[in-house]
Amino acid sequence: MADLRIDIHDLQLKNPVMLASGTCGYAEEINEFFDVSELGGIFLKGLTLHNRDGNLYPRMAETPSGMLNAVGLQNKGIDYFINNIYPRIKHYNTPLIINVNGSTVEDYIELTEKVNELDKIPAIELNISCPNVKEGGMAFGITCPGAEAVTREVRRVYDKTLIVKLSPNVTDVSEIAKAVEGQGADSVSLVNTFVGMAIDAEKRKPLLSTITGGLSGPAIKPIALRMVWQVAKAVKIPVVAMGGIMNATDAVEFILAGATAVQVGTALFKNPLIPLQIIEGLNGYLDRHRMDSVKELVGSLQV
């Protein structure tokens, strides 16, 4: 049994396997299948200041080895979360991280201030990479000045662990990573989904109501892996990796490329037990390679 414990700044994880925002609801839905306290952490479904209905149906299109989504951050707003959901989930014995979204810098600040008050939320993931909303979201994440501005302002009002979630829809993701590191981000997570599109040839119509959407799943893994590797080389802060992780080997690859922890997303739709299999598989891998701690694995790619 290797030691799977690892830290992301002040966040102490019992293992590096976490769940990706938007793919695990508010943790309760996954707790129907197994005790979520076995996980390294859970990134809750993206929240905004106010209720958002999200985009029109259809919001999903299956693709070879993946899927496109255009959910558009449907959520009931932070106040509803605090009053109705938080009391039900705060006892889970694993870090619960809020994925923070906004249309303007002011939105991000106001939302973060409210989250800062929640004892059982040890970190936020600042989402500047959602491709499915008209305003804000990814617009902040695709330029250095945009990413810097939100990170700087949120950092001012937030004193716990600040993770910034990066968009892969840029020319050089390591530039953005360095920019947010410079503004006080404690960690970066990547990748969010890639903007993609699907068409029904017979009907001559797009398959998503929004025409374009975000691609996730194994289809994006090689690109995500490359980006994680580039970012891990460029910054000193810990990197949290995701993008098509389906099994323990995928997780090991991301950790070898420099990730401190990983998030499992779309794989949950295929099988919500995959995170447990990854924890077990990671343990087995470390034993086989005679490593005492997962920390030895981080960034140990031999090139």
Place this chain on the structure above:
Amino acid sequence: MGNKTVSDFIVTENIKLNDTNYLLRLKAPDPLPIIRPGQFVNIEVKNTSEIFLRRPFSVFEMDYDKNILSVIIKILGRGSKKLTEVIAGDTISLIYPLGRHFTYPGKGERILAVGGGSGLAPMLFLAKESGLPAENVDLLIGARSASDHIDVNAYSQYGSLNFTSEDGTLGTKGFVTHHPLFTDNLKNYDKVYACGPEGMMKAVAREARKAGVNCEVSLENLMACGFGVCLCCIEPTVKGNLCVCTEGPVFNINELKWQI
């Protein structure tokens, strides 16, 4: 914790019902929970690189003694097609139990259960489970043509069997709502249930509303997860966008924002 499960089932039978419908009987590794008409399972499609997501199917039958759950697979696309190719002895992964069931009728009530296409299984299951004497249950099954209908004679013990076909080769010619059960005496029912193509369900809902009869439908929106985390399956309702997989798939038509 712990109401939902992911397990490998063993295919015990794969019976071809007609050109596009197959009955799969699946044996569970552990005792099955109670599953009611309208609830569904999400089935993994193996051995194909094109199909990434599971496919949801309404439960057709539960045999708690043998620990067997059955579904009817109607071929609608590549995923369902692939599933009809399994053979006895294969293992197949299911997520279950999912969704909410139809409201059971009260004692002595009269019900009409309307099924078409892939919506037949839950209607037959409901007729069987309704707890009503057969004379209180009318089943109405619609299809394009006689050859698209499957043999449901075994269900005559649970209710009267009625058919429509678009080409008139079986039962009343036309859509389900052209059947005398709709045109003559819809008001006699306490509840109307429907599952099938959206156009059919909307037509049923329109008639039920006109007649002032309580009506529930089971929606078949596209799903990614089936257990409430992806928010891809939403349906606009009077309570906002709801997940069909967790808050449905069964809805009372008064909850929906259908323009009918």
